[in-house]
Amino acid sequence: MGDRLLEHEELLRELAAVQDWPLPKRMKWAKRRRKEQFRHWKRWIETDEAQSKCARPRKNSNPPDLKFASEIVLLEASARNDVDEVIAFLDEGVDPNLTNIDGLTALHQCCIDNCVDLATVLLEHGANVNARDIEMWTPLHAASRCGHLVLVRLLLEHGADLVAVNSDGQMPYEIAETSAVLLELQEAMEKNGFDDGAIEDARNSGPLQMLSDVKELCDRGEPLSLADAHGVTLLHIAASNGYTQVVECLLTNEAAIDPRDRDGWTPLHGAACWGQYEVIELLAEYGADLDAVTGTDETPTMLASDQNITLLLHDLKTRQLERSARNKSRPRSRTFSSSSRGHSVKRDSVNKKSHFSKRDIAEEGKQFKADADSTTGDVDDVVIGSLDDENGGNASESEQSVFSTDSAEKKALRRSKSPPILIKTSDPIQEETEGENNGSMAQRDNVVQAALAPSTLEGQDSKAELVSKETPPLRRRHRSENTSGKCCTIL
Structure with a gap:
């Protein structure tokens, strides 16, 4: 037994050692320390210092004017x-x-x-x-x-x-x-x-009365998210009591989905705590925060009244995440301004414009070439007609199907009455298949010369005169390096 009380640091060191002792030994040590403490107090109370301190009047801890509600x-x-x-x-x-x-x-x-x-x-x-x-x-x-x-x-x-x-x-x-x-x-x-009907009516009287009151507030246009002194809103009350129709009416009329009361509870916390299955699903459908925490860091899952509510909340959370992932992966549709500037005409670069111009010129040249070929086809008809007369009109079926069956005399007479067509080559375009055109034109010239020979066109002097030197010959287009890219014109 010591003659003095241990200092605070000494007691802490001793307590650290005592914690490893078995329980009976600790109890014995505690009793010994308590006896030492009482003995030192008894010695101190007899001193003059203790007498002076005890003689002071104590402050009244309970004043007479203290009253309870x-x-x-x-x-x-x-x-x-x-x-x-x-x-x-x-x-x-x-x-x-x-x-x-x-x-x-x-x-x-x-x-x-x-x-x-x-x-x-x-x-x-x-x-x-x-x-x-x-x-x-x-x-x-x-x-x-x-x-x-x-x-x-x-x-x-x-x-x-x-x-x-x-x-x-x-x-x-x-x-x-x-x-x-x-x-x-x-x-x-x-x-x-x-009876059973009266009991059921009485059971539904509360939610029906609240539903009627909420509809009346909606008709008057009054706010539905007002809270009382404790921060409780109409949605808190309806969700905690399981009034599904009232909750749906409030949400469809744009009441706040996650209002918080003074303790940080949302309507979903109340529905989870009191086991309101339908209300929980309805709140989740309207986008309630399933991970909201209260003032004591409690989520709706932590406040769930039973295991089924916990499973329901986990399932709803999974659905919410899947729906969010689908919305992110879905491409957004492009929106345009309602003004006229939002629907401006598409503009192309200079290179694209020049490309389009060259393509149009090439198509136009092909069209003129086709028209020229159809014109020279009339001369071919004359030649074929002469060949038919020479052979006694026994042209093959394939030739009759390709060439016209009109007589050469009629065609030559028709051409003599119409003005000749001359293709001006001052602004020709570049031919893409010059070799093929030259070969076809040379073959055609040979046929014409054979048809116009005196031995071939016997008794056809009148027809030969129509194709005379007075009628200018058809001129085919030729390449001009200086004017390539220009359109040909018809005189």
């Missing part, structure tokens, strides 16, 4: 079942329906603790027999759940609501603890004419 003293007296003190408070004018932070009244507390005499006093002084806490429980719910038959009968005598529905959608008879309480409630319901 009425609801606190009333509920505290009710919890102690102090009937006389409760009567004194009620005689002073204290409201018997005062509630604590959870919405519990003194009558709720009496029904939980089975205080029949105190409950009778409260009811006689005007306590609300159908008061509701934050979970919508009435005193009859509390008495039924706790199995207090005498209190159940007392509440029914004062007009308790038999079909009141709490936040879980349960009526008092559905949560009755004992068979005696259940039988008492069922007999009272039959006596008051509550």
